[in-house]
Amino acid sequence: MLEVNHLSISFLQYEKGLKQQQLKVIKDLSVSVHSGEILAVVGSSGSGKSLLAHAILGILPTNATTEGTIYFDGVKLTPEKKEEFRGKEISFVPQSVNFLDPLMRVGTQVRNAARGASTSAQRKAFERLRLAKDVEQKFPFQLSGGMARRVLASTAMVSGAKLIIADEPTPGMDPTVIKEALKYFRELADSGCTVLMITHDIGAALEIADKIAVFYAGTTVESAMVNDFSGDGRLLRHPYSKALWRALPQNDFLPIPGSQPLPYANLPGCLFEPRCAFATTECRQDEPKPREIRNGIVRCIHAT
Structure with a gap:
């Protein structure tokens, strides 16, 4: 249903004076998800998760340049197709509550975002997410943060879209x-919808996802079945995925030393190499290519 191939995103920025530079924040990123599946995208802040969603929807800022291809239901997503599908075939649950129009009642916003959903469908979604009936007549400033997020989530429930992108x-x-x-996202997938869920909460992803894609510094380092995230993480393939899993409080609660490289670092080899306990000289030379290992995809020359 959704196939992202070798996506790269750069932003034109100005340095001192009028000198320009292209800041590449996503590099050679690929993911795919089939109809009826939930793909959870996890990774630290700044790894490119939300930018992937914005690239699919065609809502990147004007100073962005993209490379690579994105296919939705077999159709290449050109700028015109993105605009055509957005809000109809593709529904978006944004991360920020600032996406809500401060001058419009939230019930109307949900129906408009779903391109004309019925009032009864909107009220049913509000009821399921424990929003009182009078909430539909409120403005965003009258809602708590949690209520605003539930309003945003309800847009996916009434959209009837084939693909739902839920960002946190x-x-x-x-x-x-x-x-x-x-539970509702899982029900949507079981009925044939495709869900791309972007989250920091691996625990939530494990509850409903079929596959998990791990992002690091603007690329996909591993795509694995949800069952691989279990035990001591030995079924995982990439050192970062294993470290991320072991850092969870319910596991070893071990911090990952170092920090994610910034986009302008221009590391020639593996992006995780400076933090990896298993790095070798070869890791510093060339960026590893994705390989299929044990029914998963990984970017690591040492993965087995």
Whole structure:
């Protein structure tokens, strides 16, 4: 249903004076997800998760340059196709509540975002996410942060879209509402919809996802089945995926030393090499190419 091939995104920026530079923030990123699947995209802040969503939707800023191809349901997403599908075939649950129009009542916003969804469908979605009936008549400034996020999540429920992109859909919600929202995403996938869920919450991803893609410094370092994220992480293939898994409080709670490289670092080899305990001289020379290993995809020359 969705296939992203070798996506790169650069931003034109000015240095001192009028000198320009292209800052590449996503490099050779590839992911794919089939109809009826949920793909969870995880990784630290700044790894390119939200930019992937914006590239699919065609809402990147004007100073952005993209390379690579994106296909949706077999159709290449040109700028014209992105505009055509956005809000109809492709529904977006944004991360920031600032996407809500401060001058429009939220019930109307949800129906408009879903390109004319019925009032009954909107009210049913609000009820499921534990939003009182009178909330539809409120303006965004009258809502708490958690309520605003539930309003945003409800747009996916009423859209009827083939692809739902949910960018951090659960922060600020109480556990009961989180469980209900995740359950609904799973139900949508089981009915044939495709869900791309961007999240920091690996625990939430494990509850409903079929596959997990791990992003690091603007590229995909591993794509794995959800069952590989278990035990001590030995089924995982990339050192960063294993370190991310072991850093969780319910596991070893071990911090990962160092920090993610900035886009202008221009490292010639593996982007994780400066932080990797298993790095060799070869890791510093060339960027590893994605390889298929044990029914997963990994960028690491030492993965087995």
